[in-house]
Amino acid sequence: xxxxxxxxxxxxxxxxxxxxxxxxxxxxxxxxxxxxxxxxxxxxxxxxxxxxxxxxxxxxxxxxxxxxxxxxxxxxxxxxxxxxxxxxxxxxxxxxxxxxxxxxxxxxxxxxxxxxxxxxxxxxxxxxxxxxxxxxxxxxxxxxxxxxxxxxxxxxxxxxxxxxxxxxxxxxxxxxxxxxxxxxxxxxxxxxxxxxxxxxxxxxxxxxxxxxxxxxxxxxxxxxxxxxxxxxxxxxxxxxxxxxxxxxxxxxxxxxxxxxxxxxxxxxxxxxxxxxxxxxxxxxxxxxxxxxxxxxxxxxxxxxxxxxxxxxxxxxxxxxxxxxxxxxxxxxxxxxxx
Ligand SMILES: [Zn+2]
Numbered sequence: 001x002x003x004x005x006x007x008x009x010x011x012x013x014x015x016x017x018x019x020x021x022x023x024x025x026x027x028x029x030x031x032x033x034x035x036x037x038x039x040x041x042x043x044x045x046x047x048x049x050x051x052x053x054x055x056x057x058x059x060x061x062x063x064x065x066x067x068x069x070x071x072x073x074x075x076x077x078x079x080x081x082x083x084x085x086x087x088x089x090x091x092x093x094x095x096x097x098x099x100x101x102x103x104x105x106x107x108x109x110x111x112x113x114x115x116x117x118x119x120x121x122x123x124x125x126x127x128x129x130x131x132x133x134x135x136x137x138x139x140x141x142x143x144x145x146x147x148x149x150x151x152x153x154x155x156x157x158x159x160x161x162x163x164x165x166x167x168x169x170x171x172x173x174x175x176x177x178x179x180x181x182x183x184x185x186x187x188x189x190x191x192x193x194x195x196x197x198x199x200x201x202x203x204x205x206x207x208x209x210x211x212x213x214x215x216x217x218x219x220x221x222x223x224x225x226x227x228x229x230x231x232x233x234x235x236x237x238x239x240x241x242x243x244x245x246x247x248x249x250x251x252x253x254x255x256x257x258x259x260x261x262x263x264x265x266x267x268x269x270x271x272x273x274x275x276x277x278x279x280x281x282x283x284x285x286x287x288x289x290x291x292x293x294x295x296x297x298x299x300x301x302x303x304x305x306x307x308x309x310x311x312x313x314x315x316x317x318x319x320x321x322x323x324x325x326x327x328x329x330x331x332x333x334x335x336x337x338x
Contacts, residue, residue, distance in 0.1 A: 004298035006305055014305050015298060016291040019099045019336045021315040021329065022092065024224050024247035024279025026142075026173065027105040027122070028072050030088030031284050039074040039084075056285045061205070061255070065146075065175055067285060072109035078121035081113070085125025093133035096280070096290035100319060100329045101135065104142040104171050107155050115141075115158040123166055136329060138320060140199065142171035143187055145179040152187035160194035168320035169197030171224065172214075176205050181213045188218040197221060197320045199247075203228025205256050208235050215244070222318055225252060227265035229274070240274050245318030249281035250293040267301045277315035278308070309333075 004011040031039075033052040040047050047070070049055055058064040075081060092098035105122065107115050119139075126137045141159045143152040156170060170191040172184060181200060191198050200218060202210040204225035211229055214220040223229075226246040229236045239246065248266045257265060269276050278297065280290040297303045312333055316326060 004295060004305070005302045006298075011298070011305055012295060015294040015308065017097050017336070018294070018305065018309060019097050019312065019333050020290055020294075021277065021312045021319060021333070022098050022101045022279050022290055023222070023245070023277060023315050023319065024249055024281055025088075025092070025101055025103050025290075026282050027085060027088055027103050028068060028075070028109065029282025029285050030091065030103075030280075031071055031075070031084050032087055032091070033284065035084060035087060036071055036074055036284075039076070039080055040070075043074055043076045045070060045074045056287070058285070061175065064255075064285065068282070069109065071285075072106065075110060076112060078113070078117045078124075081110075081118055081121025082124040082128075085122045086128045087125075089126065089129030089135050089137060090133050091283075092280070092290065093129065093135040096292075096294075098135060098290060099332045100137075100316065100321070102138045102140055102168065102319065104140050104173060106142050106144045106173070107158070108144050108147045108151050115155070116162055119162055119167070123163070126166060136321070136325065137166065138168045139166045140169045140171045141167065142173050143184055143200075145172060145174035145176070145184075147174075147179075149179065149183045149186060152184050153190060156187045156190045156194070156196075160190065160196065167196070169199060171198075172200040172202075172218075173224070174201075176201070176210070181210055182217055185217055188220075192219050199224055201225055204252055208232035211235065211239075215239075222247065224279075225249065226269070226274075227253070227257075230265055230268050230272075236272055236274070240272060243275055245314065246274055246276045247279050247315075248276050249279050250296050251281045251283070251286040251288060254286075261301050264301050266297060267303070270301075270303060270307065275314045275318065277311040277318075
């Protein structure tokens with residue numbers, strides 16, 4: 001790989017050590033391969049291979065989602081959830097200097113685990129990770145698009161009734177060819193009525209129309225991926241002018257974009273003045289981490305360390321964290337000169 005945009009080894013170290021705010025990462029996509037193998041064995045989940053190097057192999061979006069669903073099926077007990085949450089967060093804090101993360105989880109992918117048990121397991125892992133590394137975390141239970149609108153509405157009701165110490169909003173993810181965003185209008189209305197923030201994956205592979213639906217019909221105040229915005233100049237300008245934050249992911253673009261660097265969607269959203277930040281999305285499945293993604297966008301797309309430091313501040317501005325805690329995280333960014 002070529003060197004980062006503004007230098008060699010020193011710039012590389014700065015990118016890795018830069019304190020990071022991450023708004024786009026999925027709990028189930030952070031499970032260490034060895035942990036997945038252990039959990040699958042313990043719970044009798046059949047696997048095509050027991051080789052940790054190949055257990056996450058996928059070739060396209062469909063096989064990626066098959067791996068993702070198999071992974072979710074191996075996470076069965078509250079202690080499984082505690083363990084994967086803890087490992088996900090300490091890996092981010094120690095490997096990539098993440099100081100604040102908002103993390104998606106798909107409750108409907110864990111049908112045998114009641115929502116309150118799932119949340120209790122995550123909460124234990126979050127507290128243990130904070131004790132050991134200082135990482136601050138919030139959660140975004142996420143609608144899985146391949147599941148029904150009724151399941152999504154039920155999930156949101158459980159979230160609204162449940163403990164809200166860590167839970168700040170609702171998201172939506174999964175296969176963009178499944179369940180159009182408009183079909184989840186009820187779930188999103190329930191979430192907003194319950195005082196939850198709302199975001200959604202949209203425009204990852206498809207165009208701007210889904211992004212428009214998520215903004216106008218679902219009431220989203222952030223968008224995850226959002227690359228389809230580049231197909232609609234008017235909507236792109238609106239997102240820029242309203243300061244709507246878009247969470248991008250290098251990993252996703254490595255399998256959804258094949259063009260040259262100067263028309264790469266992350267580069268173009270950055271150049272258009274949209275407030276964006278980088279998330280690792282599913283780092284364990286991609287065999288990467290957020291620091292590696294920073295290096296990739298620097299080396300491949302020419303974003304500088306200063307650009308990326310500014311993105312961390314933009315992400316924190318858009319974070320769903322109370323003002324006092326936000327100020328404490330901002331101090332950690334500024335202490336490190338990030
Ligand atoms: Zn995602």
